[in-house]
Amino acid sequence: QVQLVESGGGLVQAGGSLRLSCAASGRTFSNYAMGWFRQPAGKEREFVAAINGIGTTTYYADSVKGRFTISRDNAKNTLYLQVNSLKPEDTAVYVCAARPQYHSGSYYYANEYDYWGQGTRVTVSS
Numbered sequence: 001q002v003q004l005v006e007s008g009g010g011l012v013q014a015g016g017s018l019r020l021s022c023a024a025s026g027r028t029f030s031n032y033a034m035g036w037f038r039q040p041a042g043k044e045r046e047f048v049a050a051i052n053g054i055g056t057t058t059y060y061a062d063s064v065k066g067r068f069t070i071s072r073d074n075a076k077n078t079l080y081l082q083v084n085s086l087k088p089e090d091t092a093v094y095v096c097a098a099r100p101q102y103h104s105g106s107y108y109y110a111n112e113y114d115y116w117g118q119g120t121r122v123t124v125s126s
Contacts, residue, residue, distance in 0.1 A: 009120030022096030038092035
């Protein structure tokens with residue numbers, strides 16, 4: 001079992017920035033690839049970004065490329081998402097997820113992840 005707890009969300013004006021964190025516990029953190037997903041109110045959950053276990057490879061949704069940066073600190077068992085140049089359409093609950101590094105499935109699909117946090121809300125005002 002892997003436990004995930006997100007933090008760092010809040011209310012920010014358009015153009016602002018936040019750093020989201022996801023603290024992991026329970027297993028060896030570097031053995032898990034990690035992802036960020038988001039779910040706007042009334043909409044489906046969507047992929048935001050992902051990173052492999054050792055932090056050398058990252059993946060981004062087209063909508064966030066150049067504005068968001070995913071990273072991890074395996075010594076601290078923590079995943080990060082730096083979100084810059086925020087837009088009102090970025091408003092959502094942001095959730096981190098974990099999957100074993102050896103899984104061969106796509107990083108982009110939520111059903112490839114085994115463990116999920118509760119989420120942290122990001123609200124961007126115009």
